[in-house]
Amino acid sequence: MSNETDNMRWLDHCHFLKIHKGRLIFWDYRAHSQFEIELEHLKRLIEFSNGSVPAPTSIDRAIQEAGVLIDQNVEPKWGWDWLSHIFHFGTCHPSPPEIGDVDELALKYSQSYIDFCKSLAFTEPVVEVLKGGKVIQLPPPDMSELTTASLWSTLVQRRTCRDFDGSSVLLEEVSNLLFATFGDQKSSDPTIPEGVNTYGFRRTSPVAGGLQSTEPYLWAINVAGLAPGIYHYLSMRHQIETINAGSTEHPIGTYLCNQHWANDMAFAVVMTCRFDKMWWKYPHSRAYRPMLMEIGHLSQTLNLCITALGLYPWLTGYFHDKELAALIACAPEIEHPMIVVGAGHGTGSSLSRQDRELLKK
Ligand SMILES: Cc1cc2nc3c(=O)[nH]c(=O)nc-3n(C[C@H](O)[C@H](O)[C@H](O)COP(=O)(O)O)c2cc1C
Incomplete structure (x- = not known):
């Protein structure tokens, strides 16, 4: 014989509510479903969140048919807050x-991919954004040192340094690093049939969807041959354009949440993601994952190239977003900084000088 508790149903935990243009949207993010609801639905949903027996009403039937009720109220096991739960499960297939x-x-997949690409062909976002600053030609790339560096030695020598000595690096070195990591390798794929248009350009690292959504900004702190300031690297031309000439109001470490050792680096590269490229080809939020993975690949390439040139790298994904974005003048809500990789000379210690002093006590 069933009792009331047996018939009890609970609201599934994977949901959120969004109020948009006078409408109330219930979003079941695990199933990727959205429902426009009324206040009567909301009242019952709140009751189901505490456990309730479905009644033979149109509201309860609609809620049951939406598949958002569960038989047992099990709290999800999750170490972060709901925001990352929404993102993680909301972007799972x-x-x-x-x-x-x-x-x-295989044939069906190919056909649908080709049809999909054709459907996008006339709305493509601009490949290269020019900010309008003074353009400076960089020294021609000289890849001799990187050509002879051993991959294995470079991999094992790479270490994150937090003790730089403030000394300069040469513009030629910075130019080589920018080209090796972000430069257009101008190599096309000879197996692509004639007449097929491709988008963008190629770098030495794999990139999500072939879109090159990562934009590099050079923060020159102490580069011999280049005035301190912030520059945008034009990957297809191997040039930089000036964004912010001269010293910034605060040293770089201030913008990087007071990771003060960064102030003694010779330069840094602020890498941004161009959202407009990613959401053009991949409208679902899942694309946020490969977008970050792409920037991780480029960060590692830059870290390895820095190491191969005998410098020490440091990187961070921790910074004051709004202020850093404003400094590099990236278009709000379309492009945003995601990682900063810097380099310089130093001891190579993973601990800052201050850390080491404090630890001695
Ligand atoms: C995505 C990412 C973000 C990082 N953020 C920081 C950071 O904010 N500050 C920092 O000092 N190191 C940061 N690091 C560096 C790591 O602390 C470092 O790689 C780790 O301690 C291992 O040391 P190793 O790089 O010398 O092998 C980051 C590394 C990665 C991959």
């Missing part, structure tokens, strides 16, 4: 794999 004849599925 909502459906199981498609099973069938492998050759047929």
Whole structure:
């Protein structure tokens, strides 16, 4: 015999509410479903969040059919707050794999990808954004040192340094690093059939969707041959354009949440993500994941190249977003800094001088 507790249902935890243009939207982020609801639905949803028995009403039937009720109230196991839960589960694939004849599925996949690319072809975002600053030609890239560096030695020598000595690096070195990491390698794929248009350009690192959504900004602190300031690296031309000439109001470490050792680096590269490129090709928020992974690949390439040139690298994803974005003049809500990789000479210590002094006591 069933009792009331057996018939009790709870609201699934994977949801949030959004009020938009006078409408109330219930978002089931695990299933990737959205429902416009009325206050009567909301009242019942609140009751279901505490456990309730569905009644034979149109409201309760609609809630049940939406698949947002569960039989047992189990709190999700999650170490962060809800924001990351929403992002993580909201960007997991909502459906199981498609099973069938492998050759047929391969053909179907190719056809749908080609159709998809064709559907995007006439709305492509601009590949290269020029900020309008004074353009400076960089020294021609000289890849001789990077050509002879051993990959394995470079990998094992790379270490994150937090003790720089403030000395300068040469503009030629910075130019080589920018080219090696972000420069257009101008190498096309000879196997692509004639007449097929491709988008953008190629770098030495893999990039999400072939879009090159990462933009590099050089923060010259002590570069011999270049005035201190912030510059935008024009990847397809191997030039820089001036964004912010001269010293900034505060040293770089201030913008990087007072990670003060950064002030003694010779230069840094602030890498941004161009959201407009990513959401053009991939409108679902899942694209935020590969966008960050792309920038991680580029960061590692830069870290390795810095090491191969005999300098020490440091990196951070921790900074005052609004202020750093304003400094490099990136278009609000379309482009945003995600990681900063800097370099210079120093002891190579993973601890700052201040850390070491305090630890001695
Ligand atoms: C995505 C990412 C973000 C990082 N953020 C910081 C940071 O904010 N500050 C910092 O000092 N180091 C940061 N690091 C460096 C790590 O602390 C460092 O890589 C780690 O301690 C291992 O040391 P190693 O790089 O010498 O092998 C970051 C590394 C990565 C990959």
